[in-house]
Amino acid sequence: MDELTAQTILNGLRTDWLARNVVFFEMTDSTNTIASRLAQQGAPEGTLVIADEQTAGRGRLGRPWVAPHGTCLLFSLLFRPSLEARRAQGLTMVCGLGLRQAVRGVTGLPAQLKWPNDLLLHGRKAGGMLTELSAQAGHLDYVVAGIGLNVNVDAAQLPPEFHATSLLTELGHSVSRVALLQRALEEIEARYHELQAGVWPLQEWAAALDTLGQRVRLNTTQGALDGRAESVDEEGALLVRQDDGSVRRVLVGDIGLPDHGSDP
Numbered sequence: 001m002d003e004l005t006a007q008t009i010l011n012g013l014r015t016d017w018l019a020r021n022v023v024f025f026e027m028t029d030s031t032n033t034i035a036s037r038l039a040q041q042g043a044p045e046g047t048l049v050i051a052d053e054q055t056a057g058r059g060r061l062g063r064p065w066v067a068p069h070g071t072c073l074l075f076s077l078l079f080r081p082s083l084e085a086r087r088a089q090g091l092t093m094v095c096g097l098g099l100r101q102a103v104r105g106v107t108g109l110p111a112q113l114k115w116p117n118d119l120l121l122h123g124r125k126a127g128g129m130l131t132e133l134s135a136q137a138g139h140l141d142y143v144v145a146g147i148g149l150n151v152n153v154d155a156a157q158l159p160p161e162f163h164a165t166s167l168l169t170e171l172g173h174s175v176s177r178v179a180l181l182q183r184a185l186e187e188i189e190a191r192y193h194e195l196q197a198g199v200w201p202l203q204e205w206a207a208a209l210d211t212l213g214q215r216v217r218l219n220t221t222q223g224a225l226d227g228r229a230e231s232v233d234e235e236g237a238l239l240v241r242q243d244d245g246s247v248r249r250v251l252v253g254d255i256g257l258p259d260h261g262s263d264p
């Protein structure tokens with residue numbers, strides 16, 4: 001197993017500013033919780049909070065995020081973007097695309113994204129992202145992008161209701177967490193520069209979404225709806241054509257693909 005420490009992460013890392021401040025824990029409650037606290041205390045943009053284990057890892061929609069000690073990537077990145085709050089989804093796009101490219105580049109696996117922020121391997125969830133933000137007067141103060149990626153864990157060790165997979169399970173061998181993390185940081189930094197320069201990554205993101213064109217069951221705050229996922233709009237909302245021909249726009253929700261039941 002490769003050792004994950006601030007030193008191993010920084011050694012050979014080719015970013016300018018992302019993850020130049022590394023806060024590493026062998027165990028903590030949640031890297032997102034720590035990163036948000038550090039953000040409020042004035043930590044610099046690019047701060048990386050990373051742990052070998054979380055005792056209270058959080059997923060979207062109040063779900064837990066579970067990973068055995070020392071096997072996976074569990075980290076949060078602090079951004080202070082010059083963006084309107086309604087453009088916060090841009091950070092999710094940038095991080096999702098960076099993570100996908102890192103998995104593809106390091107392992108050769110055909111990683112895809114699932115709306116709004118899951119990473120899929122052969123149709124099963126191998127990673128997810130929890131983006132939390134603070135905004136004032138319509139502008140982002142900070143964004144914490146928390147990423148969990150199942151790396152060297154046997155998927156059989158994960159709770160069955162998660163319908164999850166891992167890089168180990170898909171490849172049949174383990175992968176360097178340091179190499180994956182460094183590649184992800186480099187890919188994310190490059191895309192974040194473009195975002196800050198005004199390049200909106202919608203087209204690349206839409207092309208990476210496995211979801212589009214599929215029939216989906218979408219769980220929303222207003223209940224479930226069935227239809228065909230047609231496209232995403234500028235703000236990252238999913239446009240679903242229902243069976244009666246009408247189109248519903250969903251900004252916050254969760255998809256269950258028919259083959260795999262409801263998403264964990």
Ligand code: BTN
Binds near residue numbers: 030057060117147
């Ligand atoms: C999801 O798919 O529901 C999002 C999962 C996000 C998990 C990561 S692990 C690192 C960071 N810290 C947390 O508590 N959650 C995120």
